Amino acid sequence: MSGTSITGKATEETLPAVMAGAASRRTRKRANRGPRVPLWAIVVFGVSAVYFLLPLYATAVFGFSTGKHFTLQPLWDGLADDGFHTSLQLSLTYSVVTTVLALVVVAPTAYLVELKFQRLRSTVEFLTLLPFVIPPIIMVVGLENMYGVDSPMNLIASSWAPVLLTGGYFILTLPFTFRAIDNALRAVDVRTLSEASASLGAGPVRTFLRVIVPSISVGLVSAALLAFTTAMGEFTLAALLGYPTFPVYLLNVNGFQPRMGEALVLVSFLITWAGVTALALVARKTPGTQVVRGALM
Amino acid sequence: MSRLELIDLNKRFGEQVAVSDFSLTIDDGELVSFLGPSGCGKTTTLRMTAGFESPDSGMVMVDGKDVTDMPPNKRGMGMVFQGYALFPNMTAIENVEFGLAVRNEPVAERRARVAELLELFGLAHVGKSYPHQLSGGQQQRVALARAVAIKPGVLLLDEPLSAVDAKVREELRTEIRRMQVQLHITTILVTHDQSEALSISDRVIVMNRGAIEEVGTPTQIYAEPHSAFTARFVGAMNEIPVRVVSSRQGLVQRNGRSVTVVGADGLADGQLGLLLVRPEQLEPVGASNEALNGDLTLTGRVEIQTFLGATTRLLVRESPAAAGDALAKRLLAVDVPSANAGRWPTGSSLEVRIPASSSRVIADRTVDGEALDHSGVAVPIVPDLGV
Amino acid sequence: MGDIAGTPTAVKSRGGRAALALLPFAVLVTAFLLVPTVSLVWGSFHDYKTGAFTLGNYSYLTHPLDLVPFRNSLELSLAATILGGMFGLLIAQAIVSSRNSLVQEIATTFSSVAANFAGVPLAFAFTATLGFNGLLTAALRNNGIDLYDGGFKLYSVLGLTIVYAYWEIPLMVLVMLPPLQAMKPAWREAAEILGATRWQYLRSVAIPILMTPFISSMLLLYANAFGAYATAYGLTTGFVSLVPIEISNLINGDVNHDPGAADALAIGLAVIMVLCIGGRALLERRSTRWLSR
Numbered sequence: 001m002s003g004t005s006i007t008g009k010a011t012e013e014t015l016p017a018v019m020a021g022a023a024s025r026r027t028r029k030r031a032n033r034g035p036r037v038p039l040w041a042i043v044v045f046g047v048s049a050v051y052f053l054l055p056l057y058a059t060a061v062f063g064f065s066t067g068k069h070f071t072l073q074p075l076w077d078g079l080a081d082d083g084f085h086t087s088l089q090l091s092l093t094y095s096v097v098t099t100v101l102a103l104v105v106v107a108p109t110a111y112l113v114e115l116k117f118q119r120l121r122s123t124v125e126f127l128t129l130l131p132f133v134i135p136p137i138i139m140v141v142g143l144e145n146m147y148g149v150d151s152p153m154n155l156i157a158s159s160w161a162p163v164l165l166t167g168g169y170f171i172l173t174l175p176f177t178f179r180a181i182d183n184a185l186r187a188v189d190v191r192t193l194s195e196a197s198a199s200l201g202a203g204p205v206r207t208f209l210r211v212i213v214p215s216i217s218v219g220l221v222s223a224a225l226l227a228f229t230t231a232m233g234e235f236t237l238a239a240l241l242g243y244p245t246f247p248v249y250l251l252n253v254n255g256f257q258p259r260m261g262e263a264l265v266l267v268s269f270l271i272t273w274a275g276v277t278a279l280a281l282v283a284r285k286t287p288g289t290q291v292v293r294g295a296l297m
Numbered sequence: 298m299s300r301l302e303l304i305d306l307n308k309r310f311g312e313q314v315a316v317s318d319f320s321l322t323i324d325d326g327e328l329v330s331f332l333g334p335s336g337c338g339k340t341t342t343l344r345m346t347a348g349f350e351s352p353d354s355g356m357v358m359v360d361g362k363d364v365t366d367m368p369p370n371k372r373g374m375g376m377v378f379q380g381y382a383l384f385p386n387m388t389a390i391e392n393v394e395f396g397l398a399v400r401n402e403p404v405a406e407r408r409a410r411v412a413e414l415l416e417l418f419g420l421a422h423v424g425k426s427y428p429h430q431l432s433g434g435q436q437q438r439v440a441l442a443r444a445v446a447i448k449p450g451v452l453l454l455d456e457p458l459s460a461v462d463a464k465v466r467e468e469l470r471t472e473i474r475r476m477q478v479q480l481h482i483t484t485i486l487v488t489h490d491q492s493e494a495l496s497i498s499d500r501v502i503v504m505n506r507g508a509i510e511e512v513g514t515p516t517q518i519y520a521e522p523h524s525a526f527t528a529r530f531v532g533a534m535n536e537i538p539v540r541v542v543s544s545r546q547g548l549v550q551r552n553g554r555s556v557t558v559v560g561a562d563g564l565a566d567g568q569l570g571l572l573l574v575r576p577e578q579l580e581p582v583g584a585s586n587e588a589l590n591g592d593l594t595l596t597g598r599v600e601i602q603t604f605l606g607a608t609t610r611l612l613v614r615e616s617p618a619a620a621g622d623a624l625a626k627r628l629l630a631v632d633v634p635s636a637n638a639g640r641w642p643t644g645s646s647l648e649v650r651i652p653a654s655s656s657r658v659i660a661d662r663t664v665d666g667e668a669l670d671h672s673g674v675a676v677p678i679v680p681d682l683g684v
Numbered sequence: 685m686g687d688i689a690g691t692p693t694a695v696k697s698r699g700g701r702a703a704l705a706l707l708p709f710a711v712l713v714t715a716f717l718l719v720p721t722v723s724l725v726w727g728s729f730h731d732y733k734t735g736a737f738t739l740g741n742y743s744y745l746t747h748p749l750d751l752v753p754f755r756n757s758l759e760l761s762l763a764a765t766i767l768g769g770m771f772g773l774l775i776a777q778a779i780v781s782s783r784n785s786l787v788q789e790i791a792t793t794f795s796s797v798a799a800n801f802a803g804v805p806l807a808f809a810f811t812a813t814l815g816f817n818g819l820l821t822a823a824l825r826n827n828g829i830d831l832y833d834g835g836f837k838l839y840s841v842l843g844l845t846i847v848y849a850y851w852e853i854p855l856m857v858l859v860m861l862p863p864l865q866a867m868k869p870a871w872r873e874a875a876e877i878l879g880a881t882r883w884q885y886l887r888s889v890a891i892p893i894l895m896t897p898f899i900s901s902m903l904l905l906y907a908n909a910f911g912a913y914a915t916a917y918g919l920t921t922g923f924v925s926l927v928p929i930e931i932s933n934l935i936n937g938d939v940n941h942d943p944g945a946a947d948a949l950a951i952g953l954a955v956i957m958v959l960c961i962g963g964r965a966l967l968e969r970r971s972t973r974w975l976s977r
Contacts, residue, residue, distance in 0.1 A: 041778035055809035058819035135911030142720025167716035235914035382870035385974035396878035
């Protein structure tokens with residue numbers, strides 16, 4: 001090896017190169033690094049933004065005008081409308097009840113499957129994934145068959161009618177509520193926690209309420225948000241089984257009073273947006289709970 | 298195969314200086330290591346050599362040709378990445394063949410070369426396997442074979458062994474060296490593992506905070522480090538507090554005994570310094586029945602024995618030689634042959650001396666953790682015999 | 685292990701009590717999922733009026749393409765899938781290529797929102813945009829381009845495709861983000877230093893690796909489009925004949941009321957869903973092997 005310098009700086013053998021280099025030394029543009037969004041990506045985002053925001057803008061234009069100038073009157077009309085109130089109230093009621101039912105039934109079930117009934121896991125998972133494959137339109141036919149007007153167990157005409165829609169919504173949201181809660185349970189060592197709690201003298205119910213529930217709170221909130229937003233926006237089941245919920249009302253009102261209807265469409269969008277954003281914020285704390293609502297269109 | 302020149306490379310990411318004034322010539326067939334802690338700039342320098350990063354200023358020259366503005370796919374270099382980066386959708390054969398296929402080499406020649414390489418790396422029996430079916434060591438070898446298949450002039454290895462099990466690591470690094478010598482490929486190895494760098498390199502480039510700290514052969518780097526950073530980074534090092542008697546003469550003292558050292562001219566008379574001594578240089582007194590020649594010795598109690606294989610490291614808590622010896626109470630590492638380790642069990646007392654060797658003294662700047670001097674030229678130390 | 689949980693009988697009764705806690709779940713699933721499914725199958729094989737066993741409800745299987753709803757649904761789903769798939773992939777790659785985490789977060793959250801903004805509200809948002817008096821229609825008309833004169837109708841398969849894209853595109857984005865993020869930059873660099881051009885890398889490495897997740901995602905999009913009811917009904921109130929619309933006519937309509945036929949159609953729809961989701965599950969297993977290392 002030729003003589004090397006101790007500090008690595010230019011020695012006699014690299015001097016010619018350095019001399020040559022000095023003349024051609026130039027500063028380069030900063031390359032790949034740094035938080036830079038490539039140009040083509042910006043174009044893509046721009047075009048997409050137009051496509052996605054245009055309908056919202058058009059809705060606002062229609063909804064917030066009298067045909068000539070901007071006014072929020074149709075919005076106030078809509079918010080004051082009786083039909084709006086009753087349908088929204090109905091939707092809220094069903095959504096809240098579904099959410100509570102989902103939490104109260106799914107959480108203990110998921111917990112017990114994880115803790116005690118491991119061999120039931122594949123069955124339970126299959127059952128919770130089944131509604132994911134079955135879009136609401138198919139579910140409605142089955143429900144009509146069994147509990148509809150023509151069927152032996154006519155729930156719709158009876159005072160048990162709310163049970164039908166609630167049950168339907170419970171099943172509809174099951175894939176998402178179960179997955180959110182189950183993910184949260186798996187992330188925590190449920191077995192050890194339960195054993196620790198039992199060894200300290202707590203009974204199973206207390207263990208569940210005081211120990212397990214707080215440790216999966218994020219999963220519970222995710223499940224609740226998913227169930228709530230799904231139920232609030234659900235149309236197929238409600239319409240075909242004859243429940244005048246908010247989405248059903250929205251359809252009718254747009255037929256009769258388009259401006260008011262469009263204004264309320266924006267309200268509906270805001271509710272969806274709030275729910276999903278809340279979910280995204282919650283889900284950010286726990287990786288893996290980003291659940292995509294797929295077959296609910 | 299090629300001679301590589303890195304000239305005054307500089308790179309900055311935002312406000313952060315990644316590499317500053319890096320210059321190095323690597324000869325045809327040499328294997329050099331870039332050694333340093335994370336963030337020292339070694340990977341960035343490698344990537345600038347490959348062409349994945351553009352230097353803010355400076356040049357990369359291969360065989361006298363300026364390739365600084367050339368994209369990576371034209372530089373004729375080979376590279377092995379940290380996680381191997383084998384194409385998961387291709388078998389081992391297809392992976393190794395890739396560079397040749399891209400160059401439209403005729404199929405027959407390609408296959409022959411691939412077979413030859415797989416044979417060389419002991420992979421002939423797994424040619425048809427996919428990366429996820431191979432062990433870490435096997436994937437590593439496929440990555441190497443793939444890189445050298447195109448007969449590159451320069452081979453770049455980016456921490457190639459960090460994802461591999463410890464046991465396999467030693468075998469693999471020897472294989473890398475063997476292959477590199479056999480194929481006579483100019484190679485740069487980036488690593489934070491000093492035993493890796495010291496064991497197979499022709500030269501080691503120690504880097505710190507974006508700059509070259511020191512360059513030398515493995516022996517030089519280990520036995521005669523010129524900077525305190527290198528001394529501390531490479532291998533275990535004892536730091537013994539001493540007081541400078543005469544910086545001009547290079548004399549320091551402890552417990553009334555003095556010894557000649559290196560590097561004292563950066564310090565003032567009477568100043569506190571740290572004497573840097575390797576564990577294997579500290580000899581237990583009585584080990585070889587040599588007479589003490591007025592050498593500097595230290596006494597202490599063995600706290601822990603650590604078995605390292607051929608040697609055992611004794612961790613010794615220094616005891617004050619006399620009342621008021623405020624410099625004592627440090628832990629010393631002393632390496633002895635494992636066969637003799639029984640003579641100094643835990644709790645026993647032990648006297649060690651610093652025999653004649655090139656020990657370096659630096660200023661005791663414990664706030665910073667590292668002294669900033671690069672001073673001095675290597676001179677063997679002579680024990681003070683009154684000569 | 686000591687007798688922490690109590691006597692053996694206490695353990696057993698707790699086991700029994702625990703099983704009791706599973707009862708609500710079992711009841712709900714049975715009543716609202718399993719039983720209706722069974723009745724669906726049963727009803728499809730029985731004549732609704734006479735109650736006799738029949739295969740007549742499945743007559744559409746012999747020549748499915750003769751059935752207008754099926755043709756329309758197949759066409760619409762394919763169009764929406766292709767549109768959603770292409771643009772979704774493009775946007776997903778744009779997100780991954782933007783090394784700015786703020787941009788990525790906003791784009792991803794917005795995709796989640798858009799993917800859920802479906803059904804009746806979306807239908808009316810588009811009516812306001814591309815309907816006969818829609819904002820965009822009017823704007824184009826003012827500039828000399830009359831869509832409706834040219835034969836365009838929002839209440840058509842083409843119109844529905846454009847509307848379906850509003851949630852198909854974000855769905856594709858959300859589903860393709862993980863595989864795209866799992867693509868190691870080192871693969872591209874390794875290909876580059878071996879001499880490959882950008883196109884050679886895409887052809888030999890990137891496309892083969894991404895093909896499986898891509899097809900799997902397209903299957904999901906297809907299933908979603910095929911089974912969609914709310915958006916279609918909201919937009920066309922049954923004007924365009926699709927399988928889900930046909931099903932709803934058969935159970936709720938006054939004229940063609942025939943639950944048996946509805947059951948059979950629903951089963952047909954379910955089969956398509958199962959094929960898509962099942963195919964997706966099979967493909968998933970293959971792709972994770974390559975993309976998780």
